[in-house]
Amino acid sequence: MAKSQQTFSKKEKEKKRLQKRQDKEQKKEDRKANSDKGKGIEEMMAYVDENGNITSTPVDPKKKRITEQENIQIGIPKQAPVDPADLIRTGIVTFFNESKGYGFIRDQKTQESIFVHMKGLLNQIKEKDKVTFEVESGPKGLNAYNVKIA
Secondary structure, three states: OOOOOOOHHHHHHHHHHHHHHHHHHHHHHHHHHOOOOOOOHHHHOOEEOOOOOEEOOOOOHHHOOOOOHHHOOOOOOOOOOOOHHHHEEEEEEEEEEOOOOEEEEEEOOOOOEEEEEHHHEOOOOOOOOEEEEEEEEEOOEEEEEEEEEO
16 A cells, blocks of 8 residues: 655645635635715714814814814915015125136024125125125025125
């Protein structure tokens, strides 16, 4: 007589396969038993209270607030127009290379260093001059333009 072809590892793999199949069937039965199908509309309804929280009870009509559609802001809030006088800043030239045509101005309010190019100059400037200027955002940071000696 020939020996059985099933080894220990083959038997173990077969046991695992059967266990997986049984677990899968058990999960399927659990899902069927606990499914939400067939619930009434009232059981599935959710309400939002006056504070914006989701509840299962209807909202008291006395606490209901009516919001105008125009007052709802989605995204970035609208900014007030900037006063042109606020755009003009003052500062001191900390560095300026005349041969290369650029330098830096230290803003007196924020103490940040702002790049200035000779294209943005209205007057000739040199280091330690007190200047007034406007700022714009450039590709590498803030740039000063309309720079003139104060």
